[in-house]
Amino acid sequence: MKIKKFFSVKRDSDFNKFIVYLIFPIFLMFVVLLQTINLTVLNGKKYETQSENNRIVSRTIYPTRGLIYDTNGALLVENVPSSQLNLVPERSTNTIEKIKEIADLLNLEESFLLDMYENQIKKSRYPFQPIILAKSLNDEQIALISVSGEKFQGFSVETGLVRSAVNKKSLAHVLGYLGYSELNDTNESSGFSLGNQIGISGIEKTYHDQLSGKLGTRIEEKNVSGEFVRVLSENNAISGKDLKLSIDLNLQNFLTPFFEGQKGALVALEPKSGLIKALISSPSYDPNVFNSSSSLAEIQSIFNNDDGPLFNRATMGNYPPASTIKPILGLAALDEGIVDWNTIIQDDGEFYVEGDPRPYRGWKEDGHGKVNLERAIVESSDIYFYSTAYDLTIKKLEPFLNKFGFGDKTEIDAEESTGLVPNEKWKLGYIGDFWFKGDSINLGIGQGYMLSTPIQISQAIAIIANRGEIIKPRLVEEIDELATEIESLGKVTLKDEKNWEKIEKSMIEVINSSNGTANNIKDSKYLIAGKTGTAQIKSYEDQDYEDIRENPFFRDHALFVGYAPIPNPELLILVIIENGESGSRVAAPIAKAGFDYYLTKK
Amino acid sequence: MSRNPLEFSLSSQMLKPNKWLNQDWFILFLIFSLVSFGLMMIYSASGSMEMVLRQGIFAVIGFVFMIYLSLSDYQRLLPIYLNVFWIGLFFLLVVLMIPSDAATKRWINLGIFGFQPSELMRCLLTISAAAFLSRNPRIAFRDWIVVICVSFFSFYLVFIQPDLGTAIMVLISGILPVLISGFPVSYQILGTAIILLSMPFFWMNLLEYQKQRVLTFFDPSSDPLGAGWNIIQSQIAVGSGSLFGKGFLQGTQSQLNFVPESHTDFIFAVVAEEFGLFGVMGLFLVYLIIAFRLVMIAKKSNILFVKLVAGTFIFLLLTYVAFNTAMVVGILPVVGMPLPFLSQGGTALIINMIMIGIILSFRRVT
Known part of the structure; x- marks a missing residue:
């Protein structure tokens, strides 16, 4: 009905006068054509030379x-x-x-x-x-x-x-x-x-x-x-x-020589601000070769170096976090109610799963005896954490590790990799096998499939130092004299917030206690909280480690992460020395040197 | 009812069996040729295959719209056509409200491409105005006033973007249906007088660069590097093309970036430089043939709506061609106005094709 309305009456064909209006543009087009003739035919020569000698560039x-x-x-x-x-x-x-x-x-x-x-x-x-x-x-x-x-x-x-x-x-x-x-x-x-x-x-x-x-x-x-x-x-x-x-060149240059002839990485950051004070990846290269060299051979030699000097190990290197992850797993066990601070686990050097005759060995052959959580961290008892990881299962381990940033980027302003927190789905997809209890047990000491970057481990420990606050790590302090801001990426909450301080206390004992794994770096002037780690890179179920270490590339990685001074930490240092074998003997002293240099200078 | 009910029913029946094949193939071919030629010119001007591909994608979208609309039953769509300008008005307001760093607010950024509401408006305003004016047997004077007011309001919205060229086109797209539908001559004269008197006011509201363009148009050599640069360089481009041009991709003026905006508003300079006077004549001929075919379609119809829409659309098409080329050869001041079907720019291309599609749909009842 509505449509009919538009056509209800015969229209006058007089409206064809719309054609008259078209005269205007057509006339203008005609003028354009005349002008084009003027430009091309009458003045063509002039414009041709002008275009050839176009003098304005x-x-x-x-x-x-x-x-x-x-x-x-x-x-x-x-x-x-x-x-x-x-x-x-x-x-x-x-x-x-x-x-x-x-x-x-x-x-x-x-x-x-x-x-x-x-x-x-x-x-x-x-x-x-x-x-x-x-x-x-x-x-x-x-x-x-x-x-x-x-x-x-x-x-x-x-x-x-x-x-x-x-x-x-x-x-x-x-x-x-x-x-x-x-x-x-x-x-x-x-x-x-x-x-x-x-x-x-x-x-x-x-x-x-x-x-x-x-x-x-x-x-x-x-x-x-x-x-x-x-x-x-x-x-x-x-x-x-x-x-x-935010890099402190003095600190950087002071620490770099420790890596001479070794492969490894170091991260030094200020926990409360996330500012990176030193970042080392060894071996290194001379960037000026790419910036200004005219020699292909010189450039090729960097690319073809098997040690991967171009690779930034500090943010992109994937390492097993090993025992440095134990304080976080301790918090997980506490939070999930698997253990409390008084729970005692007998450590005789071996851990067995029901129905499996294979032993899971601890690093100390005879074991540590009766250990509670604090002692398990101080002496780095593997059996304690095998047991708690076994009880936690991957369902609880994975989300807790994720909360501390493992398996994801730290959002540092550099290229970084995500590392890996394995789970059942991942294993089925990538390894093609089901998740075994043994996989969770290995995760208890930061081994197995788990991989993390040095910046990730630093970040996870910084979360302890910051009592749960996740501060984004960053390298740039000012852009054109405009300060970049501290950015919080969230907060990890614990059921019992007192556990932050208690776990830190255990980490202090790692250095202070005479049986602590990093007792060798104890300092009388300030308190350090830290954790050593020794990452096994070759499984030695059937072989003795003494045989394996014949090949330097199969030797264990040495790790240490710690922050100082307590109670107001100014610097967190993570050191990883590839094939360095001992977290306490090789990695920890480097961090100690860094603390001494940075804290006494102030 | 139309004048000849029998003819109406016959033709619509005839259309049915081979609906998709019943096309004005000649016009479709000409449009296709123009668009393809445009893609070549964009490549020549920009040297960027990516730009050609983008424009090619818009052309495909435009063709789909055009063919779909050409087969539509415009009579059934009339109630929609009556109201579509609200959509245009909505987007014109949106584009002004979106916060942006740019000095001009012409685009709504849709991520991979931008969308220009003013181009949409020049199409929607005409259809709505035509539907509005032809909805009653007699046109009430009040109807004309309503259309004029809406047109000036739309003009104002585009003018403050600021985009003077398109604003004028939007104004024409609303006013022309009023004029064609028999707006009394005495009032036409009065209106013209009012516009002329308000010129100084508009001049004051022009931005500095727009004023500069108008001023340098009268004396390009006064400012050879500023606003005059475009005109001088594009005149050199056209002039050096001579009779037959320098050949495809051989235009030094445009290849060496002497002509600014050579892939958009100044693409005609590339055509003239590379294909010469004869190329220009050929191009004009194609536009005129298209216009002629469209006029024939409109002339056969005896429905006011058809005359108003087709008349305005054809006028707009030729005016775009005339203004754009006049600006390139230096007989009109430089205002932003693309060359239909050739200039790079997705919204304009699609809208032009939609306009052709709508006119083609008028063949139904002829």
């Missing part, structure tokens, strides 16, 4: 990348002027041949130059934007190229800035290095990607947007032969922001 001005300082204001990364070999592909002919010739002339690696060329020519560039073929040319090379300048059309030596890590190897993993962006990395928002270097790892990567700044443009007038006449207008580049890291 727009150039890109690159911003200066932000500098990076340590917490005390020491410069960590700077931009150093360097002479670089540039190529404007639009101006050169027979480019590949010319590159080979110039490599020969300057005594540079031909494959390196070709690699640089091919990497950058594929990417989108602004017209006439130069490609950087080599950096850090020496005076002799500069002289050689300026003498034979005419032969190499399109090639030039320009002064540019290269990134330089002041302390070379000692902070390589924290700072990272630059590289050329892949096509899909292009970051349109900052308009800064076309053929430019971007952060590939470390702070250079996570804070690339802040460090990189914004491109500027300069419009220049040229004369007919293409020479620069004057700047017509300039839209300045905006420099990148400077970063102040």
